[in-house]
Amino acid sequence: DAGITQSPRYKITETGRQVTLMCHQTWSHSYMFWYRQDLGHGLRLIYYSAAADITDKGEVPDGYVVSRSKTENFPLTLESATRSQTSVYFCASGYEKLFFGSGTQLSVL
Amino acid sequence: TQLLEQSPQFLSIQEGENLTVYCNSSSVFSSLQWYRQEPGEGPVLLVTVVTGGEVKKLKRLTFQFGDARKDSSLHITAAQTGDTGLYLCAAGGTSYGKLTFGQGTILTVHP
Numbered sequence: 001d002a003g004i005t006q007s008p009r010y011k012i013t014e015t016g017r018q019v020t021l022m023c024h025q026t027w028s029h030s031y032m033f034w035y036r037q038d039l040g041h042g043l044r045l046i047y048y049s050a051a052a053d054i055t056d057k058g059e060v061p062d063g064y065v066v067s068r069s070k071t072e073n074f075p076l077t078l079e080s081a082t083r084s085q086t087s088v089y090f091c092a093s094g095y096e097k098l099f100f101g102s103g104t105q106l107s108v109l
Numbered sequence: 110t111q112l113l114e115q116s117p118q119f120l121s122i123q124e125g126e127n128l129t130v131y132c133n134s135s136s137v138f139s140s141l142q143w144y145r146q147e148p149g150e151g152p153v154l155l156v157t158v159v160t161g162g163e164v165k166k167l168k169r170l171t172f173q174f175g176d177a178r179k180d181s182s183l184h185i186t187a188a189q190t191g192d193t194g195l196y197l198c199a200a201g202g203t204s205y206g207k208l209t210f211g212q213g214t215i216l217t218v219h220p
Contacts, residue, residue, distance in 0.1 A: 042210035042213050043152070043210040090151050090152075098154060100151025
């Protein structure tokens with residue numbers, strides 16, 4: 001089915017571990033985005049990508065790494081997870097209209 | 110980074126009542142979007158406004174963009190329980206996708 005899917009839906013990890021959140025879209029949208037959602041902050045942009053192999057930082061990029069080797073995939077990696085990275089992470093694709101995935105709820109203990 | 114202030118943060122009303130949610134900034138927006146988010150799901154776009162003074166209607170929802178393009182409002186007429194959710198405004202800069210979001214308004218409509 002066409003759409004944007006994120007995996008896993010839930011993840012519990014420990015501080016210091018590396019975690020990768022996956023995002024896959026079937027629309028062939030050029031632009032893809034990673035946002036995190038925290039109470040009181042709304043959604044904040046972590047990283048975005050304008051096309052395969054083109055990525056750029058958003059508002060809160062520290063502690064995160066992204067890659068985009070294929071148009072349809074945009075994984076987000078937490079290289080050494082910290083408690084402050086406990087959040088709900090949303091991937092989105094599109095340009096004038098954004099389509100969001102269902103999110104990954106990440107807990108860092 | 111544009112700062113968007115949404116108010117109120119929480120809204121609890123009875124079915125049939127009217128309500129308005131506000132989104133304000135000291136900056137001028139090139140465009141403004143309203144999203145609705147249900148628990149466990151991502152935000153879904155409701156509307157995009159780009160022209161100062163613009164009014165758009167989506168069934169019982171009316172969206173207004175301020176003349177100076179610094180503020181916007183969402184008005185719901187005769188709220189229904191299905192309107193319950195988190196409403197987010199988001200402003201675009203030079204790139205639509207690089208959005209700045211407001212903190213959101215949690216709306217609860219009681220039967």
